[in-house]
Amino acid sequence: MSVAFTSFPGLPTSVAAARRFVAGAIRLYPHSAAPGEVVDRAELITSELCTNALRHTRSGEPGQSFTVWIRVDEHGVRGEVHTPPARLPHLIPQVVEAHPWCESGRGLFLVDQLATKWGTLTPWQNGVFFLLTWPQPR
Template sequence: MSVSFAAFPGLPHSVAAARRFVTGAIRLCPHSTAPAEVVDRAELITSELCTNALRHTRSGDPGQTFTVWIRVDEHGVRGEVHTEPVRLPHAVPHLVDAHPFCESGRGLFLVDQLATKWGTLSPWENGVYFLLAWPQPR
């Protein structure tokens, strides 16, 4: 198993840096047999979750940060985006019905479609996790 983490400033350019970090962490893991599709999915999911962190939590406020954790083992990838508290009290990441002409609101829908599983971190941690499993050899 390999665990990597990095903190990023709460700035828009950090989303691309977080994507590069995640793909590198998965590809460099000595035990990883991650198919290219899993790496691509992890990259897109990370992009969506980090963008949401900047838009909906205090991680996007001046001087704030978010942290990305990636755990890779022989079964798959677990990613976590740890954030500052949400801006709106009691707001919890959830799927919404985005109007077809809206420019935003589909991020968690993509995460839901691409991840094996996703959800919020524990009640005392701010953020979201995702799991991506890959087929096991027989």
């Protein structure tokens, strides 16, 4: 198992840097048999979760940051985006139905469709996790 983590400044440019970090961590794990599709999914999910961190938590405020954790083993990938508290108290990440003409509001819908599993971190940690698994070779 390999674990990598790093913090990013709460800036829009950090979303692309987080995507590259996650893709690199998955590809560099020596025993990873992660298909290219899994790497692509992990990048997209990371992008959505980091964007939400900037929009909905204090990560997007001046001088703030968010941290991305990635754990890779031969069975799958677990990603986490750790953030400061949400801007609105008791805001819980959840899939909502976006109006067809809205430009935003579909991020967690995508995460829900692409991840094997996702959800919020433990009550004493702010953030969201995702899991991606793949079939094992016989």
